[in-house]
Amino acid sequence: MKIIIAEDDKISNIVIANLLKKWGYEVVNFYDGREAWKYIQSAQPPFILLSDWMMPGFSGIDLIKKIKTREYENLIYRILLTAKNTVQDKIEGLEYGAQAFIKKPFDPSELKSQIKIGEKILNFESAQIEQNKKIQLYAEKMEKLAEERAKQLVHSDRIATIGLLSAGVAHEINNPTTFISGNVQIIKQYWPIIEKYLTSQIPNSAENRPKLEMIIEEMPEILNDIIDGVKRISKITASLRRYACNDTTRKSKANINNSLDRSLELVNNKLKYNINIVKNYTLEINKTMINENEIEQVFINIFINAADAMGKSGGDIVITTRNNEEYIEILIEDSGPGFKNNDVKKIFIPFFTTKEPGKGTGLGMSISQKIISEHNGKIMAENCEKGGARFRILLPIRN
Ligand SMILES: Nc1ncnc2c1ncn2[C@@H]1O[C@H](COP(=O)(O)OP(=O)(O)OP(=O)(O)O)[C@@H](O)[C@H]1O
Ligand SMILES: [Mg+2]
Structure with missing residues (x-):
């Protein structure tokens, strides 16, 4: 001192x-x-x-x-x-x-004892100041954390509201879509009879005969377009309803490697021509409690996105499965262009899409994230070192 x-x-x-x-x-x-x-x-x-x-x-x-x-x-x-x-x-x-x-x-002894008292008080004061600094730092950290949590809450609340609203809208759209779909199928079925009748009814002298004939000829294609459109609407409403529903109750023991294989089969049509699948299955866990349909939906979303990203020129999809004591890890990497700029931060936000209008709803990844978090897992996306996108899914072994 x-x-x-x-x-x-x-x-x-x-x-x-x-x-x-x-x-x-x-x-x-x-x-x-x-x-x-x-x-x-x-x-x-x-x-x-x-x-x-x-x-x-x-x-x-x-x-x-x-x-x-x-x-x-x-x-x-x-x-x-x-x-x-x-x-x-x-x-x-x-x-x-x-x-x-x-x-x-x-008196030297008085001097000594006063100095000793002073020393003790100063040591106490220094410790106090040190302690206060720590408390201050801790308080600042806590304040920041609380602020972040509040932001996260607002964000997830907003997403939950979007989910609910969309589910309501999807439900409303679903009924008329069913009428259109049913009725258009009926028209398609009876079209050959109608066509014959209509053609025979046009008088040879009719001024607009060529126009009428053209409409009759194009009708099957028009009907097919309507059917395609209705299918697309049904797919979107189904996605929206899936996004809002909360069903993780139907879990059973399943093998993740098998789920991946089944998902690949389901999207085979989209992948078979120009995409090379590489499997590194090193998973040591045979069965895990999952909702198989939902987890397969996640894999399908990722495979379709990868195929879309790689486009006509195609490329590779490398799938790796492995585990440690707590988690199963699934890595899916593609050789496409990867995520642009800051897109990787947005892909889990509902309705975020970079696909052209009519091609993507922007719900695939947000639904996938919801499914994985309902399995107490995590899904992360990043660009691979040599380009392409990488999805990393962690699923707890004991769920
Ligand atoms: N493998 C990938 N490579 C590059 N970008 C990707 C990849 N996967 C997803 N993305 C980006 O993330 C966006 C969101 O994906 P998400 O699956 O949620 O929606 P979507 O594919 O656009 O539409 P939906 O899946 O609803 O039909 C995509 O539009 C694309 O920009
Ligand atoms: Mg998608």
């Missing part, structure tokens, strides 16, 4: 300094209050100030008053050396900011 002495009486100053050094303290001594103050301003607290009360020009009281105005005041223990010894004197000294008094001529 450092002790600063301010004492104009040279002999007392040296005697005190020598004693303190003998007791193992680091001592800096000044014969003038002003010099001592200059030093204190740049010295690193904590330290003890041992100052004579009465000094010409800049007294011990002046020193203490200056220190009182500084924020590190608590880290400088202030002892006044004084011949003044009445209660009134002490009250006055305390009011100015002194914390202890040593009467002159001084």
